[in-house]
Amino acid sequence: MAELTPSGSGEAPRPSxxxxxxxxxxxxxxxxLSYQFEELLAGAAALDGVVRRLCxxxxxxxxxxxxxxxxxxxSYRTGSNAIIAVGEAGQEVGRVRAELEHIAVQVRASRREYEFTEARNALLLRMGLAGPEYGTGQQMFGLPGVRDQVERGVAMAPHGLVLLLGLPVPVAGVAAALSGPTDVRRAVRELSMAPGxxxxxxxxVTVVGRHSGAGDVDLSPAGLLRRAEAVGRNSGDIEILQVDGGDGRAWVVVVPGTQLGGLxxxxxxxxxxxxxxxxxxDSQETTAAIRQALREAGAEAGEQLAVVGYSQGGIHAMNLSRDKAFLAEFDLKYVLTAGSPVGGITPEPGIGSLHLEHQHxxxxxxxxxxxxxxxxRVTVTLTNGLAMPPPQDFGLGPGHRLENYAAGAEAVSASRDPSLLASTAALAAVVGAxxxxxxTRFSLRREPLPAPGAVTAPGPNRGAGVPPPRPPAPGAGPATAREPLGVPG
Structure with missing residues (x-):
């Protein structure tokens, strides 16, 4: 982190x-910041090791x-001089050892102060107390964008509830902070239990069709996101690429965003x-279908792969990174998402991820x-200006357009930021150049809802009243026309 006052100037360093x-x-x-905290502790531990050797x-x-x-x-003279010289050398070693001990203490104190400040700011934000008057850094990058406002609004739902009950603002803030942020996973489950x-x-979800080919592919972050856009033009499709990775054969799974209509x-x-x-x-059924598609594509247990997902596809992609059954079969190394709400998904250790999000x-x-x-885990927030589309093309807003994220991914590849250099190198190490x-494009279908009043015998792993999946007609696939499987148009 940069400093406003350089080291050795006599003033306390202040972060900028x-x-x-x-x-x-x-x-x-x-x-x-978190990795810098780890580095501070590692540095203090290294200093402790030097101190022990000096002792x-x-x-x-x-x-x-x-x-x-x-x-x-x-020989009194030479003997005395030797004793004095060795004694002074020992004292110099002691002074260096004491200085290093002091530095190690300061490093640990610095880490504690940074963590305290971060925790304090997070608590104030959860309580709805943010701004310069509280010493928080929310204004560092200007006014919060739409993403931050929605994220905070969802997280602060308990806060809004206690305010609705008429509690005073300070009490409401404390109550919301103690109750924690909104549990979206639980809310979705409860919503699905509601009548209707x-x-x-x-x-x-099962695989009902496939179509294979070969072609030149762009495996950069921007190229992979543009493939997600092309895959999304065919309802219910995913794409699996077999590539020559850094350590031999590897695989890339491309999952599209939300699709309405067409099936x-x-x-x-x-x-x-x-x-x-x-x-x-946790994408349980979609994960099972992706595993089936990988096996049908020829992927073998233990082979490395990367997963790319846009919008809803990013949720499924990140859920793969914590699915123990999937990870026991395939060696998932990297996940790339764009415009996806994945903050509540924690991947297993050793899996790198890059998330592109637009502030609006x-x-x-x-x-x-x-x-x-x-x-x-690296998150990149895009802050570029957006052109307002016509009402008929508004969709989920101009900030959610995939081409905007592909342009952001190009900027990521051109950046010299150390976090981005390491993240894109990790992707290249899996998928190659x-x-x-x-x-191979795979067509996935979800089992249709049973007709009202239908009662069927449950099959393996199926609940009562759910009919078995219907086999596809010969040659059946998506209703929409397919495009070539090479470079997307």
């Missing part, structure tokens, strides 16, 4: 905002000095109910939880 990186605002990674050297010097006492009568909303409950109602696994499955049920895209804030700041790859 990191230098701007164009339209990118970067959190996490090797340059992130041993100091004791050894004192032992040599005492051993010289017996030889002093043989049974369609939100997960139902089995019989309720059968597209990426419709609105897919969001509920991702946020409330409300979708990434819909789960009410900010992405964690860790060494392996690009070129010709085997491309």
């Amino acid at each position: 905002a990191p230098p701007p990186d164009g339209m990118l605002r970067i959190r996490g990674g090797v340059g992130g 041993a050297l100091e004791a050894e010097a004192d032992g040599v000095r005492r051993a010289l006492f017996g030889y002093q009568p043989d 909303l049974a369609f939100l409950k997960p139902r089995p 019989p109602e309720g059968t597209n696994p990426f419709d609105a109910a897919g969001i509920a499955e991702g946020l409330g049920y 895209d409300w979708v990434p804030g819909a789960d009410g939880v900010a992405n964690a700041d860790t060494k392996e 690009g070129g010709t790859a085997s491309v």
Whole structure:
């Protein structure tokens, strides 16, 4: 972190905002605050090791000095000089050891003060007390964007409830802080239990068709996101790429965003109910279908892969990073998401992730939880200006457009920020540099809802009243036309 006052100036160093990186605002990674905390502790531990060695050297010097006492009568002058020289050397070692001990104490104190400040600011924000008058840094980057407002609004739902009950603001803030942020996962599950909303409950998802080919692929973050856009044009499709990775054969799974229409109602696994499955049920059924698709594509147990997801697809992609059954079969190394609410999903250790979010895209804030700041997890907030589309093309807002995220991914690849350099290098280590790859599109379908009043015998792992999946007709696939499987248009 940069300092307003340089070391050695005689003044206490004060942190400043990191230098701007164009339209990118970067959190996490090797340059992130949490990793810097870890580095401070590692530095203090290293200093402790040096101090221990200096203590041993100091004791050894004192032992040599005492051993010289017996030889002093043989030559008083030279013996005395030797004793004095060894004694002074031991004192110098002691002074260095004491200085290093002091530095280690200061390093640990600095870490405690940073963590206290971060915890204090987080508590004030949860209590609704933010701004310069409280000493929080919310104004460091200007006014909060739509994403931050939605994220805070969802997280502060308990705060709003206690205010609705008429409690005073300070009491309401304390009560909300103690109750914690909104549990979106629990809320989605409870919502799916409500009358008339049974369609939100997960139902089995299976592979019903495939189409293979080969072509040149762009495996940069921007190229992979543009593939997600192309895949999303065919309802219910995912794409699996077989590539020559850094350590041999590797795989890339591309999962599209939310799709409405194009298939019989309720059968597209990426419709609105897919969001509920991702946020409330950890993508259990979609994960099973992706595992099936990987096996059919030829992926073998233990092979490395990366997963790319846009919007809803990013939720499913991140859920793979914590699914123990999936990780026991495949070696997931990297997840790339764009415009996805994934703050509440914690991947298993060793899995890197890069999340692109626009400050004026409300979708990434819909789960009410900010992405964690860790060494392996990097969040990039895009701050570029947006053109307002015509009303018929507004969709979820201009900030959520995938091409805008692809342009942001190009800026990520061009950045020299240490966190982004390490993150993009981790992706390249898995997928390689690009070129010709085997491309397979898989068509996924969710089991349709049973007809009202239908009663069927339950099959394996199925509940009562749920009919078995219907086999596809020969050659059946998505109702929409397909495009070539090479470079997306």
